[in-house]
Amino acid sequence: MAEPAASPDQQTLLKTPLHAEHVALGARMVPFAGYDMPVQYPTGIIAEHNHTRNAAGLFDVSHMGQAYLIADSHEAVATALETLVPADILNLPPGRQRYTQFLNDEGGTLDDLMVARSTDPAEDGKLGLVVNAGCKDADFALLRDQLGDSAQLVVAADYALLALQGPLAAAVLADHCPDAAAMPFMASHRSTFDGIAIGLSRSGYTGEDGYEISVHNDKAVALWRTLLADERVKPIGLGARDSLRLEAGLCLYGHELDPTISPIEAGLIWSIQKRRREQGGFPGASRIQREIAEGPARIRVGLKPEGRAPVREGAALKNQTGETIGVVTSGGFGPTVGGPIAIGYVPPALSADGTGLMVELRGKDVPIEVAPMPFVPHRFHRS
Incomplete structure (x- = not known):
């Protein structure tokens, strides 16, 4: 049977090395960050969500940006990167990775990313980076423009990225x-998968135990098919990826994070280690230090609407007198929670769990309550 002709918009979309695999599995493909990506497979988003919570879900996240930052030593490359991010990269141990953010001069967030240090002494001046798909071109330009000769950026465009997530991921x-x-949570090193060279980290974006696997494009299909041959593993699309991260209370760039929102407002103070909080030396440090000392003007909170109808991004949050005091940044149905959940920003005085607010839903104000996050407990492998 001949494939339908692609529309002009489809023709301009990029494809991951696993694109044909998704199509063959009957995935519904949608544009996302410039790529043609699977939003769900025939079983549907709720089934995929539940399978990841109970077994092992396999995600294609090859649209993310992978790169290496290289200098003569770890001290040199870490010092260079610390001029752009607030995390302590200098004291990142070998074989570990750390979550951080690119900040602008006002302390707002340009992107969030993962930074990994190699276990190989011969690569001690090399850091692995994973950035968001929609920001990667700007991120790489920022690194090249701001770091100059202090560190070399090598984009790993010839590598795919897979995520295996869920309570059975380790056994699989x-x-x-x-x-x-x-491997403990947030460990990162080079390994092999049935003889295939891979980069492996114990991390993910679902709140479950799991791994992210970097593999050369030429080997991505073989690895994908091998994992899916295991009955414990099912393919998972972007729809369930979002419902899982929402239940886990994790930030999504462009929603909970943007160039106006600081890591302190977003509840990410844990990602800025003590040395950097005290010494500064990164963009927007004065705002970050002020918000740590005095508190931010707004705080990211979990929200549970009354009833069964989910609220969506952009919905106004109001106090009991009808005054708009905040906004919903993400919202949807939580399959594990069994009802609608959301994330948004409110003033500190209205951020306590149990605080009653109102939210605009279909032209009406309905009750919504500040709720603790994560909505579903994290099950990262901490030992």
Whole structure:
């Protein structure tokens, strides 16, 4: 049967190395960050969400930006990167990765990213970066323009990225990669999968235990098919990826984070280690230090609407007198929670769990309550 002709918009979309695999599995493909990506497979978003919570879900996240930052030593490359991010990269141990943000001069967030340090002494001046798909071109330009000769940026465009997430992820991966099960949360190193060279980190975006696997484009299909041959593993699309991260209370760039929102407002003070809080030396440090000392003007909170109808991004949050005091940044149905959930920003005085607010829904104001996050407890492998 001939494939339908692609529309002009479809023709301009980029494709990951696994695009044909998604189409063959019957995925519904949608534009996302310039890529043609699977939003769901025939079983549907709720089934995919529940499978990830109970077994192991496999995600194609190859649209993300992978790169390496290289200098003569770890001290040199870490010092260079610390001029752009607030995390303590200098004291990042070998074989570990750290979550941080690119900030602008006003302390707003340009993107959030992961930074990993190699375990190989011969690569001690090399840091691995994973940035968001929609921001990667701007991120890479920022690194090149701001760091100049102090560090070299090498974009790993020839590598795919897969995420295996869920309570059975470790058991599944251990069948092909024996060193995977012993890795603690946020560990990162090079390994092999049935003889295929991979980069492996124990991390993810679902709140579940799991891994992210970097593999050369030429080997991505083989790895994907091998994992899906395991009955414990099912393919998962962007729809369930979002409902999982929403239940986990995790930030999504462009929603909970943007160039006006600081990491302190977003509840990410834990990602700025003590040395950097005290010494500064990164863009927007004065705002970050002021908000740490005095408190921010707004705070990211979890929200539970009354009833069964979900609220969406952009909905106005109001106090009991009808005054607009905040905004919803993400919202939807939480399959594990069994009802609608949301994330938004409110003033500190209205941020306590249980605070009653109102939210605009279909032209009417309905009750919504500040709720603790995560909505579903994290199950990261901490030992």
